[in-house]
Amino acid sequence: MLVLVRSTTAVAVAASATLVNGLVSLCLQLDLHWPLAIATFRCVVQLSVLGYILVPIIRYNLMWLVLLYAGFMLIMGSLEAAQSPTHTYKGMFLQALGCISASTAPFLCYMLLLVVRASPWWQPQYFIPMLGIMMGHTISGISVGLAALLNEFSSGKERIEELLALGASRWEATHAARRRCIRMALMPTLNQMNVVGIVAIPGIMTGQILAGSDPSQAAKYQMVITFTVAANTGLSAVSALYLATVYTVDERARLRLDRIHKRSAGGTWSQRLSRSINEVK
Numbered sequence: 290m291l292v293l294v295r296s297t298t299a300v301a302v303a304a305s306a307t308l309v310n311g312l313v314s315l316c317l318q319l320d321l322h323w324p325l326a327i328a329t330f331r332c333v334v335q336l337s338v339l340g341y342i343l344v345p346i347i348r349y350n351l352m353w354l355v356l357l358y359a360g361f362m363l364i365m366g367s368l369e370a371a372q373s374p375t376h377t378y379k380g381m382f383l384q385a386l387g388c389i390s391a392s393t394a395p396f397l398c399y400m401l402l403l404v405v406r407a408s409p410w411w412q413p414q415y416f417i418p419m420l421g422i423m424m425g426h427t428i429s430g431i432s433v434g435l436a437a438l439l440n441e442f443s444s445g446k447e448r449i450e451e452l453l454a455l456g457a458s459r460w461e462a463t464h465a466a467r468r469r470c471i472r473m474a475l476m477p478t479l480n481q482m483n484v485v486g487i488v489a490i491p492g493i494m495t496g497q498i499l500a501g502s503d504p505s506q507a508a509k510y511q512m513v514i515t516f517t518v519a520a521n522t523g524l525s526a527v528s529a530l531y532l533a534t535v536y537t538v539d540e541r542a543r544l545r546l547d548r549i550h551k552r553s554a555g556g557t558w559s560q561r562l563s564r565s566i567n568e569v570k
Contacts, residue, residue, distance in 0.1 A: 434474030
């Protein structure tokens with residue numbers, strides 16, 4: 290029997306468990322207690338708002354409303370992916386948006402049309418959760434990859450410029466750095482695939498089992514989702530890193546560190562959003 294969490298007290302007790310991490314941060318001077326507190330607050334607010342937003346979307350079942358919210362998810366996810374790296378450059382948000390949209394679209398269509406066979410294809414109870422699952426991993430892959438690549442370009446500029454001076458193309462000179470960063474971007478997904486099923490039971494499979502579905506059928510759905518998410522993450526991360534290379538190393542084989550800027554830390558969410566919009570211009 291599936292027990293519904295109706296009490297806000299249960300949520301508050303569960304949220305208080307994050308105090309353990311906060312105490313660890315204070316004791317070890319990790320300076321993560323405030324980011325943890327902000328992340329916990331954002332998690333509560335965002336999930337609460339999401340619950341209320343999805344009610345009319347699912348109830349009215351209108352294609353334009355589903356696609357409108359999907360577009361909002363893509364924009365906010367791209368902003369998050371572009372805001373995470375400590376370095377930035379002009380157009381990073383648009384590149385992240387393009388990579389996430391282009392890589393997610395075919396895999397989402399495959400899941401909706403061939404696996405779930407939703408009718409209509411934009412049925413919100415399938416479309417929005419599937420998009421959210423794919424974007425969550427994709428955003429992480431892009432942000433980790435871009436952060437590592439821009440740091441590599443900034444700290445290892447002498448080596449890259451030496452290779453460029455010896456006649457290497459921009460792809461040859463940045464190949465080693467880009468390969469390391471792609472590995473870093475894909476490593477969380479690979480680690481998750483290695484422990485899924487035996488050590489960890491994913492959320493989708495857990496939800497299906499709690500709802501009374503056959504565990505073997507739930508396992509098959511989870512395998513399909515895991516494989517498509519991994520492929521989507523890899524495609525989007527590789528695309529984003531190649532676009533970043535094109536922008537930071539120009540067609541004349543010059544490393545343009547003047548195009549990379551150190552992001553100013555801190556600020557409110559509205560200030561971060563304003564900085565992202567200015568980077569687009």
